[in-house]
Amino acid sequence: AKAKGEGSIEIFDPSMNAQALARFHMDADLRRALERNEFVLHYQPVVGLRTGRIEGFEALVRWRHPERGMVPPLEFIPLAEETGLIVPLGKWVLEEACRQAGEWRRKFPTGQPRLMNVNISARQFQHRDLIHTVLGALHAADLEPGSLKLEITESIMMRDPEASLEAMKVFRSMDIHLVVDDFGTGYSSLGYLKRFPVDTLKIDKSFVEGIGRDPESSAIVAAVISLARSLGMRVTAEGIETQEQMQHLQRLHCDQGQGYHFSRPLPPEAAEALLAQDPRW
Ligand code: C2E
Ligand code: CA
Ligand code: CA
Ligand code: CA
Numbered sequence: 001a002k003a004k005g006e007g008s009i010e011i012f013d014p015s016m017n018a019q020a021l022a023r024f025h026m027d028a029d030l031r032r033a034l035e036r037n038e039f040v041l042h043y044q045p046v047v048g049l050r051t052g053r054i055e056g057f058e059a060l061v062r063w064r065h066p067e068r069g070m071v072p073p074l075e076f077i078p079l080a081e082e083t084g085l086i087v088p089l090g091k092w093v094l095e096e097a098c099r100q101a102g103e104w105r106r107k108f109p110t111g112q113p114r115l116m117n118v119n120i121s122a123r124q125f126q127h128r129d130l131i132h133t134v135l136g137a138l139h140a141a142d143l144e145p146g147s148l149k150l151e152i153t154e155s156i157m158m159r160d161p162e163a164s165l166e167a168m169k170v171f172r173s174m175d176i177h178l179v180v181d182d183f184g185t186g187y188s189s190l191g192y193l194k195r196f197p198v199d200t201l202k203i204d205k206s207f208v209e210g211i212g213r214d215p216e217s218s219a220i221v222a223a224v225i226s227l228a229r230s231l232g233m234r235v236t237a238e239g240i241e242t243q244e245q246m247q248h249l250q251r252l253h254c255d256q257g258q259g260y261h262f263s264r265p266l267p268p269e270a271a272e273a274l275l276a277q278d279p280r281w
Contacts, residue, residue, distance in 0.1 A: 023079060026076070027079060027085065030063075030079070030080060030089075031085060033065070034085070034088060034089055034092065038063060038066070039063055039089065039092060040061070040064050041060065041061055041093065041097060041268070042059075042061075042265035042266055042267055042268075042271075043059055043100070043265060043266055043268065044060060044263060044264065044265035044266070045057055045262055045266075045271070045274065046058060046117065046256050046257075046258050047256060047258065047262045047281060049237075049249060050255075051280070052279075052280035052281045053279075053280060055112075055256060056114045056116060056117060056149070057114070057116055058117040058118075058119075058151070058258060058265070059093060059096075059097035059100075059117065059118050059119070060073065060265045061077075061089070061093050063076055077121065080121075081121050081123055084123060087123060087124055087127055090120065090133075091133050091137075093118060094118055094133060094134060094137040095136075095140065097118045097137075098116065098140070098143050099137075100116070101114070101141065102142050105143065105147065108275050108276070113144065116147060116148055116149065117149040118148065118149070118150055120150050120151060120156075121156075122153075122155075122156045122159065125152055125156050125167065126160075126163075131171070131174075134148070134171070135174070146175045146176075148176050148177065149176070149179055149200070150171060150176060150178055151179040152164075152178065152179070152180065153181045153185075154180050154181075154182065154183055154185070154186040154187070155182075155186035155187075157180065157188070158186060158188055161189070161192045164196070165192070165195060165196060168197050168198070171197075177199050178198045178199060179198070179200040180193075180196075180198050180200070181202050182202065183203055184203060184204050184206075184207055184220055184224055185206065190227075193231065194231060200228075200233060200235065200236055200256075201224060201227075201228045201235050201236070202235075202236045202237075202238055203224050203236070203237045203254075204238065204239070205238045205239020205259070207220050207224075208221065208237050208240055208241075208249075208259070209241075211244070211245045211248050212245070218248075221248075221249070222252055225252045225253065225254055229253075234255045234256065235255050235256070236256040236257065236258065237254050237256070237258070238257075238258045238259060239259050240257045240258065240259030240260075240262065241259050241261050242261060243261065245259075246261055246281075261281070262281050
């Protein structure tokens with residue numbers, strides 16, 4: 001074993017395996033990255049499938065690492081969730097997404113505000129400060145609450161349905177919109193779904209991918225759309241990559257779509273350029 005230097009932290013504890021050590025370093029790197037402002041948001045357009053216009057954006061975080069380049073969220077969000085760093089990181093995401101939405105709202109005014117969708121993780125959703133964080137972010141950005149949409153996965157909601165219901169009611173009473181993300185990949189109870197004050201179901205890309213290829217996926221997509229309709233909710237389909245998938249979803253009267261067919265998630269300047277043209281797909 002290594003001799004410990006005066007005042008050093010014992011990071012060479014032999015009981016710590018290589019994987020734990022790697023995570024230990026990664027956690028420290030992430031904390032430093034937050035202090036150094038190395039996180040950035042990319043924005044993916046949410047498109048009205050009937051009009052072909054940009055109705056909003058989903059904010060997706062990336063880590064602009066000084067050596068590794070753009071690090072995708074799946075390489076650090078799970079660890080940030082585990083260590084709790086997701087709470088301050090998620091706060092930054094909310095503040096930055098609201099700031100950007102406020103700026104675009106003033107630069108490109110429309111009758112209907114474009115919505116900014118922000119992903120909320122389990123730890124964040126359970127944290128009692130979330131409501132204050134959200135209100136603070138809206139206030140600082142001078143953005144109306146009706147412009148913000150929080151995306152919460154069905155597994156998060158179902159972990160403690162009663163507590164989720166209470167939190168969601170508070171958001172709804174403030175005019176903030178709620179989306180059930182990754183719908184179909186978890187186990188929601190339809191009974192609860194009816195009681196949740198949710199305005200949008202987002203169909204996971206794993207189902208959209210199978211449209212026209214496997215009958216199960218097509219059936220699930222059709223069922224989710226009709227379920228949403230009968231509950232008075234809107235539907236967004238994510239991961240639309242082809243013209244065929246888009247047309248299939250249009251025939252089913254799916255409200256909105258996202259995916260590479262329309263646009264990849266874009267850095268702010270590129271998203272703004274797209275907004276300036278407001279393309280119709
Ligand atoms: P998600 O919320 O399900 O986001 C959709 C993911 O699909 C994004 O990956 C997006 O870039 C990708 N995507 C969009 N269109 C297409 C397409 O046509 N085809 C395919 N194959 N993929 C497409 P990304 O940006 O890597 O994010 C992955 C996940 O990381 C997100 O899944 C979300 O769960 C999480 N995440 C991202 N940003 C944040 C954040 O700010 N906070 C939290 N808590 N989680 C985040
Ligand atoms: Ca999402
Ligand atoms: Ca998804
Ligand atoms: Ca997700």
